[in-house]
Amino acid sequence: MTDAQETAADSSLRTTGGAPPDDVETAPIPLLEPRDGIPPVIADEESLAEVIAAFAAGTGPVAVDAERASGYRYGQRAYLVQLRREGAGSALIDPVGCPDLSGLGAAIADAEWVLHAATQDLPCLREIGMIPTRIFDTELAGRLAGFPRVGLGAMVESVLGYVLEKGHSAVDWSTRPLPEPWLRYAALDVELLVDLRDALEKELDRQGKLGWALEEFDAIASAPPAPPRKDPWRRTSGMHKVRRRRQMAVVRELWNARDRIAQRRDVSPGKVLSDSAIVEAALALPANAHALSALNGYGHRMGRRQLEQWQAAIDRAKALPDVELPQPGQQLAGPPPPRSWADRDPAAAARLSAARAAVSALAETLNMPQENLITPDTVRRLCWEPPAQVSADAVASALSGYGARAWQVEQVTPVLVTALSATATA
Known part of the structure; x- marks a missing residue:
């Protein structure tokens, strides 16, 4: 300067x-x-x-x-x-x-x-x-x-x-x-x-x-250090395409094999094998290394030894008994995805819609992003299991229990009480 x-x-x-x-x-x-x-x-x-x-x-x-x-x-x-x-x-x-x-x-x-x-x-x-x-x-x-x-x-x-x-x-x-x-x-x-x-x-x-x-x-x-993520292989990009449990097992085996190699070589896992290649193999379930080589991500630049190591991982997944196959989805600690609320609990869906609108309006008034005013997960949890009696004290206690800071509780409690009360009497 x-x-x-x-x-x-x-x-x-x-x-x-x-x-x-x-x-x-x-x-x-x-x-x-x-x-x-x-x-x-x-x-x-x-x-x-x-x-x-x-x-x-x-x-x-x-x-x-x-x-x-x-x-x-x-x-x-x-x-x-x-x-x-x-x-x-x-x-x-x-x-x-x-x-x-x-x-x-x-x-x-x-x-x-x-x-x-x-x-x-x-x-x-x-x-x-x-x-x-x-x-x-x-x-x-x-x-x-x-x-x-x-x-x-x-x-x-x-x-x-x-x-x-x-x-x-x-x-x-x-x-x-x-x-x-x-x-x-x-x-x-x-x-x-x-x-x-x-x-x-x-x-x-x-x-x-x-x-x-x-x-x-x-x-x-x-904040304490974040704990290791459970089943990190489920975050593979493109995982939404994988529907069958046997295919999920292939993703898991390939992801774990890739992670071991990447850690040993000290390189980014994506440089060892791309997420798209993992999903491609899971969907195709190739019978052998030759069939694997025809898939995207396993082309002519990949040597025979590499192809065989990936095929071995695929074969391990294919050989697993049904009881050892991964389940279709992770066990959720909180409420289900909001897209399913209208069918599973229409009242909860109405609460969430009203609460989101109230938080959005307040965030705009305060000139800050909604997620910094209160986390979307906290709002979902409150709306899925609201207090038996909707009151300022009950809502504030629930928000604090979900980890909201004191200033957040003070700001959002009034608008959330109004939103929950309105849907309860609708």
């Missing part, structure tokens, strides 16, 4: 909370270089110790970001961690060379961590020992404040008046050494994150939503 750009940013933030005055047409300024230059990549314990000391001595919130290699490597591990803090500057840390960042996490544990779309980065940060106690999520803040576009680039441009170059967001961050343009991009991602946080805090406060945002941030920071 040039001196002129820095002065412009400081002035804009001081006078307007990050946005230019309404009567001034200001063209966004491209942000091309970190103000302190591209920091060196930290990949050894000695350099990491220096960064830890610097960030421990810094002041104020800590901007934190992580880059993964989604679509290239197995899993969602971090391949670069970026931080910035007043008094410490910016740091780029290589978790491959420094796989244990618990010391850094402890050094900044008492600070507020500023992240964009925190739920995406927190799992991979947790794996390397970085666990915050307080966060500020600029993406979620943007949603609650009613911004129509909440990607980091869009937020920085609309709130601070700068344009971030986003061309490297989907590259293979496991590449070593990382190219300089990628490192520049990574450093710029945390360059203005604290400035964005400060401007959004002012905007949320102006709208009377700051307390709501803080509740949301606390819920994210205190």
Whole structure:
């Protein structure tokens, strides 16, 4: 950032909370270089110790970001961690060379961590020992404040008046050494994150939503790690085409075989075998490797050995006794899909229709997405099994039991009581 750009940013933030005055047409300024230059990549314990000391001595919130290699490597591990803090500057840390960042996490544990779309980065940060106690999520803040576009680039441009170059967001961050343009991009991602946080805090406060945002941030920071997904093979793209249990067993066997290979090779499962190829084989139930080779996804580029390993998985599924075949659908912990409500329980369908309309209208009034006002699953659960006596206390208690935050309960309880009461007397 040039001196002129820095002065412009400081002035804009001081006078307007990050946005230019309404009567001034200001063209966004491209942000091309970190103000302190591209920091060196930290990949050894000695350099990491220096960064830890610097960030421990810094002041104020800590901007934190992580880059993964989604679509290239197995899993969602971090391949670069970026931080910035007043008094410490910016740091780029290589978790491959420094796989244990618990010391850094402890050094900044008492600070507020500023992240964009925190739920995406927190799992991979947790794996390397970085666990915050307080966060500020600029993406979620943007949603609650009613911004129509909440990607980091869009937020920085609309709130601070700068344009971030986003061309490297989907590259293979496991590449070593990382190219300089990628490192520049990574450093710029945390360059203005604290400035964005400060401007959004002012905007949320102006709208009377700051307390709501803080509740949301606390819920994210205190949430336990998500448990492993049950039957992940059921999420194979195109699974809706697979109707018969024997075919489902083929999907399961191929998915599990692919996952083992991908984990062993440390590559994205989609690079081993595509979802569409799995579904193709499940529907066709080929008799042998030759028949398999004629299907889409198993063409001439696939060697005989690979074809045989996939055919072996198919044959295992075909040989299973009926009692070991998967059931047609997952056991649902909550209500059935809403599309079936009209037939199964017309009264519940009427409740859901009224509740959805009420929540939609309230969300529009509050200028935020419906799913941030209250999750659709919570509304479905309430409408499928409403309290015996519809009252504000009963509805509020049910919402809290489903995990709604206090501010959500306060906002939606009146409109949901009205909706449920109206359908009960209709």
